Amino acid sequence: MAAPVYDAIVVGSGISGGWAAKELTERGLNTLIIERGRNVRHGLDYPTEGQAPYNFHFRQLGDQRRAQREQPVQSQNGIVDETTAHFFVNDRLNPYVTDAGKPFSWIRGHQLGGRSLMWGRQSYRMGPVNFEENARDGHGSDWPIRYADLAPWYSRVEQFIGVSGEAIGSETSPDGVFQRPMGLNPPEREFAARVAARWPDRRVTVGRLANLTEPRGDRAPCQMRNNCARGCSWGGYFSSLSSTLPAARATGRLTVRTDSIVHSVIYDPRTARASGVRVIDAHTHKLREYHAKVIFLCASAFESVRILLNSTSSRFPDGLGNSSGTLGRYIMDHLPSDLGLAEVDGPQVPNFAGARPGPLLVPRFRNIAVAEKDYVRGYQMHAGAGPSGWKRALGEEGVGADFKHALRKSGPWSMLLIAQCEALPLAGNRITLDASLKDAWGVPALRISVSYGDNDLAMRKEAAQTVEEMLAGTGYRYHMIPLPTVPGNSIHEMGGARMGRDPKTSVLNGFNQVHDVPNLFVTDGAAMPSSSSANPSLTYMALTARACAHAVEELKRRNI
Numbered sequence: 383m384a385a386p387v388y389d390a391i392v393v394g395s396g397i398s399g400g401w402a403a404k405e406l407t408e409r410g411l412n413t414l415i416i417e418r419g420r421n422v423r424h425g426l427d428y429p430t431e432g433q434a435p436y437n438f439h440f441r442q443l444g445d446q447r448r449a450q451r452e453q454p455v456q457s458q459n460g461i462v463d464e465t466t467a468h469f470f471v472n473d474r475l476n477p478y479v480t481d482a483g484k485p486f487s488w489i490r491g492h493q494l495g496g497r498s499l500m501w502g503r504q505s506y507r508m509g510p511v512n513f514e515e516n517a518r519d520g521h522g523s524d525w526p527i528r529y530a531d532l533a534p535w536y537s538r539v540e541q542f543i544g545v546s547g548e549a550i551g552s553e554t555s556p557d558g559v560f561q562r563p564m565g566l567n568p569p570e571r572e573f574a575a576r577v578a579a580r581w582p583d584r585r586v587t588v589g590r591l592a593n594l595t596e597p598r599g600d601r602a603p604c605q606m607r608n609n610c611a612r613g614c615s616w617g618g619y620f621s622s623l624s625s626t627l628p629a630a631r632a633t634g635r636l637t638v639r640t641d642s643i644v645h646s647v648i649y650d651p652r653t654a655r656a657s658g659v660r661v662i663d664a665h666t667h668k669l670r671e672y673h674a675k676v677i678f679l680c681a682s683a684f685e686s687v688r689i690l691l692n693s694t695s696s697r698f699p700d701g702l703g704n705s706s707g708t709l710g711r712y713i714m715d716h717l718p719s720d721l722g723l724a725e726v727d728g729p730q731v732p733n734f735a736g737a738r739p740g741p742l743l744v745p746r747f748r749n750i751a752v753a754e755k756d757y758v759r760g761y762q763m764h765a766g767a768g769p770s771g772w773k774r775a776l777g778e779e780g781v782g783a784d785f786k787h788a789l790r791k792s793g794p795w796s797m798l799l800i801a802q803c804e805a806l807p808l809a810g811n812r813i814t815l816d817a818s819l820k821d822a823w824g825v826p827a828l829r830i831s832v833s834y835g836d837n838d839l840a841m842r843k844e845a846a847q848t849v850e851e852m853l854a855g856t857g858y859r860y861h862m863i864p865l866p867t868v869p870g871n872s873i874h875e876m877g878g879a880r881m882g883r884d885p886k887t888s889v890l891n892g893f894n895q896v897h898d899v900p901n902l903f904v905t906d907g908a909a910m911p912s913s914s915s916a917n918p919s920l921t922y923m924a925l926t927a928r929a930c931a932h933a934v935e936e937l938k939r940r941n942i
Contacts, residue, residue, distance in 0.1 A: 388414045390636070391659055391674040391939070393644045393660040394690065397919050398926045399680035401539070403630040405930035406678075407645055411937075413630070413674055414637045414663060418681070419492030421640040422499070428613025430465040437463045460498060461869065466611045469493065475822040481831040483816065487870035488684065488830065494640050496682065497873075498621040500611040501562065503546045503592040504740060504917040506762075507536050509554040509749055514863035514912035516659075519758045521837075523882035526892030528852025529556070535924035542629075542925070544598045545622035547590030547735030547814055555590075555762065555916065557747035562595040562886050563588045564604075564738050569767035574742075576856035583747050584852070589740040590764050590922075592620035601625070608737040617737070618852045639664060639672075643823050647677060647702055647902065655942070656702075656902040659689075661662050662823045668768040674935050676901045676942060680926065683713075683907035686811055687878035688828055690808050690904075703879070703896035710814055712807035712880050713832045714913040716872040719761070719801035719845035719914040720863050724858035726767055728795030741766040746915050748844075757840040761803040763849070769795050799853060800843035804915040805838045805869075809876055825883035834868045842867065874918055879908040895927040901942040905929050 389411035389780045392402040399415060421427075435442050443493075445462035449457040456462045456470040471490040480486050491497040510529040514521040533556075538751045540559040549557040566574065566588060573588035593604040601617030601624060610619050615622035630636040641664035644911075648658040648671065658673035679686040687710055693702035727901050741764040748760035770793030780788070811832040819827040834842075846862065853860040869875075881889025885897035896902040905926040907918060936942045 383650055388672070390414070390676045390678065391416060391672055392678045393659065393683035393792055394496060394679070394685070394906065395627065395638070396491075396492050396682065397498045397501065397678065398922045399496065399623065399678070400498060400626035400630075401923045401926040402678045402680050402905060402930055403636055404626040405927050407628065407630040407633040407635040407932040411676075411929065412633070412635045412637075413932065414639065414674065414682075416642045416644055416672065417494050417496075417638070417640045418643040418664065420493065421639065422494045422623060424617075424628075425615040428615060429468065429617060429712045430612045431609070433465070440464050440736065449711075455487055456489060457502060458487050459873065461611050465609070467864060476495040477819055477821060478828045478830055479816050479819055481829070484831055484833045486830045486832050487868050488875070489870065489873045490682070494638070495621055495623040495627075499613060499623065500798065502740070502917065503610065503619050503623050503917060505540070505590050505592045505920040506743070506856070506916040507556045507558055507915045508916050508921055509552075509556050511554060512912065513915070515759060518911050523880060523888050525911050526881050526883045531892070532921070535644065536920065537926045538927055539920060539923040543625060544594045544596070544601070545590050545592055546595040548587045550585050550587050552585060552745040553752060554747070554760075556834040560590065560592065560683050564591065564593070564595060564744070567682065567728070567767060569763070569797060570742060573765065573797055573856065575728070575765065577744075577852065580855050581852070584744055588738075588744050589689055589743045589764070591694050592738040593739055594618055604739060606736050606738060608739045610739050634928045636886070638703060643825065644681065644689055645669070645825055646689060648673075648678075649693065649695050649698065649702055649899065651695065651697060654899070656899050656903070664823065667823060675938060678930075678933075679902070679904045679905070679908075680906045683875045683878055684830075686904050686906055686908045687813055688825075690879060692826060698898070703898045705898050706888060707885055708880065709889055710813045710878050711809050712724070712877040712911070713811040713813060713830075714807055714876045714910070715868070715869045716831070716832055716874045716913060716915065717803050717805055717838055717842055718872065719803065719842055719849055720865050721863040722799040722849040722853045722860050723863055724797040724799070724853045724860035726795045726797045726858060728767065728769055729821070731769055731792045732790060735800050737768060753758055755841075755844055757844070759804040759806065759837070759841065760915055761841060761845045762799040763799060763801045765797065765799045765878070767795060767797040769793055793807070797858065799849050801842075801849060802872070802915055803838065803845055804913050805843045807880070807912055808835050811877075813878060834867055834869065839867070854901065874907070874913070876907040876910040876913050876918060879904045880911040881909050882911060893932040894925055900936075903929050903933060
């Protein structure tokens with residue numbers, strides 16, 4: 383019996399893949415979503431949700447021997463611990479290599495919902511300047527769209543996922559469609575007032591979060607537990623499982639295949655179109671094919687590029703859609719400044735638990751209209767204040783009833799301040815297929831060769847100086863904590879199949895179509911021609927929604 387031909391195939395079920403499934407099915411297409419990881423059921427498969435620390439064998443610290451054996455890369459990130467490790471990949475089964483002296487931390491989640499189950503939920507629009515700077519300063523290819531092209535799609539996404547935030551009129555972090563903003567605690571309000579008095583151009587506001595403050599459909603508001611990466615049964619934060627995939631299923635036009643690893647895209651030279659995908663069963667290792675009229679790669683930036691690099695033919699010996707030679711190049715990831723930590727006065731909060739699940743935001747204020755520093759582009763800043771809780775006992779001496787009684791009180795309050803810096807798209811930052819290493823399913827593994835450039839490091843140095851300036855200038859006692867500059871740690875990997883106006887210098891056009899293969903779309907982080915300083919997920923979702931609308935219209939016109 384012949385396999386069915388779908389209207390659309392979506393590879394990946396995370397933030398971009400979930401949106402592609404929703405948009406395509408709601409626009410009438412019978413859609414197959416293919417996920418390489420296991421099935422996860424919303425509300426049923428969050429095993430550590432709500433569990434107290436004493437219910438964990440290692441009191442949330444995890445089995446360090448197992449971590450070094452199975453997840454040596456994943457465990458480098460602060461959100462991977464005994465409560466969340468099951469949502470992150472086994473590094474031993476999913477290897478990659480890096481060039482000498484160029485470490486890269488590739489943080490991944492292979493399951494239905496992808497990293498949408500564990501993401502930080504900070505949801506910022508890129509501003510008009512971000513879409514113009516490549517052309518203005520000559521770094522990277524010119525974006526084939528401008529802010530006005532994406533603004534209505536930002537609104538569409540925000541209305542659906544629910545973003546809490548405050549409208550402040552920033553030109554670098556434009557206002558969106560917001561639910562009621564979350565509040566600031568007393569030390570944060572004091573910090574915001576001090577900054578406003580000293581630097582009127584540096585607005586401190588609450589972060590824009592895809593955490594509900596008002597009910598939306600069958601999703602309840604955020605409970606302020608700040609344990610989002612464990613899963614959220616009532617849908618207080620946006621994920622594919624709580625939002626886009628249920629919407630797609632409601633159409634009756636969605637089919638889901640989990641434990642299915644996409645090896646490559648099938649290219650038909652007679653039609654110059656993609657006709658389907660080759661898939662490896664994660665359990666049996668058997669190969670099968672699925673076919674469709676249109677294909678969306680949403681597997682995450684590096685995985686989508688890996689699929690394209692592995693999709694070779696006589697026309698595309700170096701990867702599907704790679705006539706420009708840019709496939710796999712111009713990789714970016716945000717880099718943090720050093721962290722400033724200040725002592726602040728705060729209220730006594732007995733039995734403190736939970737918190738607002740996101741930081742404060744200071745939108746970019748550097749190099750906007752004119753170059754004012756010895757680097758191009760800029761950074762945004764994040765801040766937050768809170769008391770030290772009972773876990774401070776890990777670093778203190780004591781025993782007995784008095785010691786335990788003291789830990790019932792909150793400890794000293796601290797304010798943190800850090801900058802998130804934009805990285806430039808550099809041709810030498812690239813990913814390729816390794817000549818010998820393969821993953822557990824026989825698919826060629828990636829070789830990642832990425833490092834920060836001179837402009838990135840100059841910005842980072844000045845940003846750290848600004849952190850010190852702001853803490854000192856607002857009257858706080860503080861100290862600086864050096865942070866490593868390892869790409870990948872921000873978990874904002876971007877680039878590899880960039881959008882552009884010229885097919886000779888880019889992989890995708892302004893609607894995320896592969897220039898060389900018009901029925902093939904890439905709408906995850908691989909598409910980004912620049913990184914801006916904003917957390918990128920909201921932009922991925924908006925690009926995906928826009929690309930899906932275009933794909934359906936092109937199908938109707940029989941152009942693809």
